[in-house]
Amino acid sequence: MIESFIQGLSGLTHGVTFLFSGGLPNVIMLAIAALLFWLAIAKEVEPLLLLPIGFGCFLVNIPLSELMDAHGLLRFLYDIGISTEIFPLLIFVGIGAMTDFTPLFERPSILLFGAAGQFGIFLTLALALALGFTQLEAVSIGIIGACDGPTAIYVTSQYAPQLLGPVSVAAYSYMSLVPIVQPPIMHALTSEKERLVRMTIPRESTVSPRTKLLFPIVVTVVTGLIAPKGLPLMGTIMLGNFMKESGVVPRLTGASENEIANIVTLFLGLAIGGTMKADIFLTSSTLAVFGLGFIAIVGDTAAGVLLGKLMCFLSGGKINPLIGSAGISAYPMAARVCQVVGQKYDKKNYLLMHAMGANTGGQIGSVMAAAVMLSLLKGMGLI
């Protein structure tokens, strides 16, 4: 009787015993979870993602937690949504439904900023290889430069699942740091004359509803033919946009950008947090991933601004190079940063619409860059 009493009681103390005997890594991870809570709640840094990621991290690092073991809740969410790639793709449907490409159509050439804004991906990929990461790991780390959480998760979950936690947290963290990271680079790479360039805004829209409706179909066909491995990514974002532009399925559009996106975001965040177990996360690779991710964002911004300078020169001073910084996928934050920086030098300079165009171009560009990379990997026989 007493023996069974003691045995039963010991079952209640296993967790505490573990924590004090060798649980320092767990304590560090719990502190990281607390940091994510602080960023999400006190600083409002990507709270929709960082809060559930933090809680998933918190749950999985409570000593002897079985949530990521077979049949555990977080393992279940991971298996149904991330291993199958379903969660990031469903989020893309919502993103497509939320995105208005009109500013891009008004001046199509600024779509090129969406390509320049992906330079960081390829730069970081090369650096990751130099640091000794495997080729598929380097691709997954490079994709942080897309500034596009779902794309980063989609690629990493398939080709370097051991890096999913660090890559996802780095991607979302750096997206939220765009207002801090970008302005010094924009300032350093442009002259005062260039920063003061005013861009004209058409008085009336030059884009017909039919153009807006056909755009998602054409993008899907063209990109699907060139980079079929990326078709799930581009296809879902364009599905959401097609529903929005058709105007005949407001319930589906609304559900995609609200209910579905919200539910999936919750599950996605929890499942990613579940991958942040101490023994997986607390490695030198994680630090390297964060360092390389920072380089990726800097490279994206610099390439975008430099292309902006070139286009400014070629257009005879009609394009403000600052909008090049918005050619990343952090939408609409990068466009707002561009507007704020532009108005810092000229309060009557309204760059927002053009920056929005570059920013939506960045959304297409980031998915396209990922699609091209995956198709290259397929072509080289690596996947």
Add this chain to the structure above:
Amino acid sequence: MDNWSFGITMMVVGTGGTFVTLGILIFLIMLFKKVFPVPKAPESSEIPK
């Protein structure tokens, strides 16, 4: 494939492929804007006297 060849291929073909694809899209958007211009608003009918 060695890392050097892999990295260079990804950088050159990856960046180039992204630029070319987006270039094609720019051309198609401009084409659509020509083929499907914004419909002119109907002129307001005069009130019969």
